[in-house]
Amino acid sequence: MAKPCAVIGIGQTKYKSKRIDVSLEGLVREAALRALADCELTFADIDAIVVGKAPDALEGVMMPELSLADALGAVGKPIHRVHTAGSVGASTAISGANLIESGRYERVLVVCYEKQSEGNATWALSGGRSGGQGAGGSFAPWIRTYITRSGAPEHIGWKVATKDRLNALKNPYAHLHLKDISIEKVRESPMLWDPLHYLESCPSSDGAAAIVLGSEAAAKKSPNKPAWVIAHAKRTEFGQFPGRDTVYVQAGVDCATELYKKAGITNPRRQIDCAEIYVPFSWYEPMWLEGHLIAPFNEGWKMTDSGATELGGDFPVNMSGGVLSSNPIGASGLIRCLEAANQVRGTAGEYQVDGAKVALGHAYGGAAQYFAMWIVSSELNPTFN
Amino acid sequence: MTDLSDLIHTIEYPYTRSTGPYLGPFLTGLRDGKLLANTVGGRTYCPPIEYNPESGEDAPATFTEVGPGAMVLGCTWVTDPSSKHPFSHPFAFAMLLADGADVPFVHAVDAGSPDAISAGTRVVAQYRDDRRGAITDVYFVPEAAAVDQSIEPGDEPVLITEHLISLVVREPLFPHRRRYAEGLLSGRLLGQRSPVSGKVVVPGRGYDNLNRVPLTEADELFVSDRGTVSSYTVLTPVQYYGQKETEPYIRCSILLDGTDSPIIGVDVRDIALESFRVGMRLQAVWRAPAERKVDGLDNRFGGSWEDVIERWEPTGEADIDPDSLKDYTW
Numbered sequence: 001m002a003k004p005c006a007v008i009g010i011g012q013t014k015y016k017s018k019r020i021d022v023s024l025e026g027l028v029r030e031a032a033l034r035a036l037a038d039c040e041l042t043f044a045d046i047d048a049i050v051v052g053k054a055p056d057a058l059e060g061v062m063m064p065e066l067s068l069a070d071a072l073g074a075v076g077k078p079i080h081r082v083h084t085a086g087s088v089g090a091s092t093a094i095s096g097a098n099l100i101e102s103g104r105y106e107r108v109l110v111v112c113y114e115k116q117s118e119g120n121a122t123w124a125l126s127g128g129r130s131g132g133q134g135a136g137g138s139f140a141p142w143i144r145t146y147i148t149r150s151g152a153p154e155h156i157g158w159k160v161a162t163k164d165r166l167n168a169l170k171n172p173y174a175h176l177h178l179k180d181i182s183i184e185k186v187r188e189s190p191m192l193w194d195p196l197h198y199l200e201s202c203p204s205s206d207g208a209a210a211i212v213l214g215s216e217a218a219a220k221k222s223p224n225k226p227a228w229v230i231a232h233a234k235r236t237e238f239g240q241f242p243g244r245d246t247v248y249v250q251a252g253v254d255c256a257t258e259l260y261k262k263a264g265i266t267n268p269r270r271q272i273d274c275a276e277i278y279v280p281f282s283w284y285e286p287m288w289l290e291g292h293l294i295a296p297f298n299e300g301w302k303m304t305d306s307g308a309t310e311l312g313g314d315f316p317v318n319m320s321g322g323v324l325s326s327n328p329i330g331a332s333g334l335i336r337c338l339e340a341a342n343q344v345r346g347t348a349g350e351y352q353v354d355g356a357k358v359a360l361g362h363a364y365g366g367a368a369q370y371f372a373m374w375i376v377s378s379e380l381n382p383t384f385n
Numbered sequence: 386m387t388d389l390s391d392l393i394h395t396i397e398y399p400y401t402r403s404t405g406p407y408l409g410p411f412l413t414g415l416r417d418g419k420l421l422a423n424t425v426g427g428r429t430y431c432p433p434i435e436y437n438p439e440s441g442e443d444a445p446a447t448f449t450e451v452g453p454g455a456m457v458l459g460c461t462w463v464t465d466p467s468s469k470h471p472f473s474h475p476f477a478f479a480m481l482l483a484d485g486a487d488v489p490f491v492h493a494v495d496a497g498s499p500d501a502i503s504a505g506t507r508v509v510a511q512y513r514d515d516r517r518g519a520i521t522d523v524y525f526v527p528e529a530a531a532v533d534q535s536i537e538p539g540d541e542p543v544l545i546t547e548h549l550i551s552l553v554v555r556e557p558l559f560p561h562r563r564r565y566a567e568g569l570l571s572g573r574l575l576g577q578r579s580p581v582s583g584k585v586v587v588p589g590r591g592y593d594n595l596n597r598v599p600l601t602e603a604d605e606l607f608v609s610d611r612g613t614v615s616s617y618t619v620l621t622p623v624q625y626y627g628q629k630e631t632e633p634y635i636r637c638s639i640l641l642d643g644t645d646s647p648i649i650g651v652d653v654r655d656i657a658l659e660s661f662r663v664g665m666r667l668q669a670v671w672r673a674p675a676e677r678k679v680d681g682l683d684n685r686f687g688g689s690w691e692d693v694i695e696r697w698e699p700t701g702e703a704d705i706d707p708d709s710l711k712d713y714t715w
Contacts, residue, residue: 042441
């Protein structure tokens with residue numbers, strides 16, 4: 001039986017296109033030290049460290065978990081790195097939770113980062129070759145498939161892009177603060193990967209995020225309110241095989257099914273108060289609402305269109321501004337997980353969902369083939385009805 | 386013609402590094418002819434470090450000059466330098482303890498001969514004429530060979546450095562990839578049929594990833610070069626290092642007739658975007674045999690379809706129902 005695990009400390013850097021004022025070590029330490037400060041601990045109090053980031057080719061630093069070990073206070077302590085492409089941030093959070101739930105450790109530091117300005121993600125995802133499709137070019141055909149299949153009107157994507165940027169204005173850490181964002185601006189922005197416009201795509205960010213996870217005893221000693229990790233799940237499928245549905249992805253359905261079952265959730269739309277979902281391109285909001293069983297098949301766009309996913313709606317999504325507003329790739333999934341924790345701790349500031357008790361953190365990666373999700377709650381044993 | 390038995394690919398990118406408040410002053414110091422250090426937990430480190438390596442606490446960002454003399458603690462002789470080494474002639478890499486520092490670092494010593502350097506040898510920092518705020522601005526020579534240098538300090542602090550990092554990969558193609566490449570050069574598309582599921586995939590992987598069985602030459606077949614568009618986008622090429630594309634073009638997946646998984650990343654440049662659609666029937670028009678090449682193909686990447694197929698032409702046949710293609714978008 002897994003032992004209880006809680007998020008007891010949260011730290012983020014400001015996300016920016018270029019953090020030229022710090023080294024890579026300085027960047028990750030900034031987030032780590034803020035997370036430690038949030039729970040009034042130091043590196044000496046940490047039992048184990050887990051690091052996550054996107055593939056090494058993004059910055060050209062091979063096996064950074066080795067060179068960052070002593071920058072993260074890991075001398076004489078176990079440290080390991082998690083690697084699941086874009087979903088890595090959430091996978092790393094889950095790996096940290098597993099270390100606490102095993103009963104082996106009292107406090108685990110989880111740190112994720114990307115310094116996108118030091119390389120080029122599209123170059124790296126293209127294996128260094130000309131003519132690469134990159135992430136946007138790879139997802140765009142599937143987004144078109146979704147639009148055709150569901151009959152969604154084209155303004156849904158613009159609406160998500162606008163909503164998340166408006167939310168980001170309330171988040172001081174967000175990279176994009178587009179004060180004059182509007183549906184018209186999104187619609188008029190250049191078409192990058194048809195049907196995706198420039199403003200429907202995530203930025204390239206530098207930044208790091210960190211959490212301190214603690215056991216029940218550690219959480220009770222901690223000065224601030226914990227966010228209890230009540231369930232988590234990971235699922236993977238091959239990127240290409242005959243008959244693969246790239247839109248309604250089986251691994252995503254299975255991941256959500258397992259997650260809700262573990263949490264005791266029978267009606268995610270009603271029983272989850274808000275969600276931070278990995279939406280690097282606008283249309284992935286309705287696609288994952290369906291793909292993770294929050295909205296009925298082909299009706300995720302109706303949920304978005306109704307305003308339900310806005311801050312103030314009945315199922316707010318990406319209150320912090322999401323990946324569309326900040327995208328240090330390796331950290332983006334951990335940011336989803338820690339922003340879910342911020343909501344149930346009541347520490348989300350201007351983008352706090354009133355009374356949030358149960359929140360979902362989510363990330364996906366690769367060719368929409370890796371999934372990692374967790375549910376956090378203000379209560380150790382929440383009940384659902 | 387490509388030698389399929391010995392492919393060489395170079396992966397190369399000019400990465401940048403933001404130096405930060407510790408290595409930045411150190412690299413600025415090198416450009417200006419100085420070795421800077423900081424003192425952390427009672428020990429003096431050159432190059433300076435950002436944090437106490439034992440406790441993880443922040444280190445002071447205050448710097449003192451050490452050297453230029455240093456002691457060799459240990460060394461190795463590089464008899465056959467590569468293009469990436471700091472010298473084109475034989476030299477030593479040595480563990481050096483700069484005068485005034487407590488922690489050694491590794492650097493190059495232009496010692497002339499392996500007999501001129503060993504543990505205990507005294508060496509002195511020398512600076513290159515062409516300094517750019519990099520660790521290679523400095524090197525070391527045995528004390529007797531040192532010359533006095535007059536170094537003109539630069540103006541701006543070193544905040545960012547650039548490093549062209551190259552990885553040369555040399556590998557033979559896997560047998561199934563080689564047969565696939567040979568097929569392309571002969572104007573034919575080679576696929577593999579799983580004996581378990583009966584599904585045909587192009588190109589074959591050498592195994593059926595769902596049923597976990599190997600696929601061999603006996604499972605191979607040439608498939609049609611006619612098929613149906615199953616998904617597409619109009620790609621605006623990101624202008625990264627090495628990108629040759631400048632203008633938007635169609636990238637699509639095509640489900641070839643008789644196959645069960647589409648070919649992906651297919652370039653289309655001769656069909657009007659307005660008329661392009663999922664369900665459209667297309668026929669490959671191959672390049673002349675002498676023009677076909679598979680240079681970009683390796684064991685992971687398929688190379689450019691444009692290198693073997695000149696264009697795709699609409700066949701004029703009736704479209705296939707897009708709903709029937711939803712499981713073939715990639």
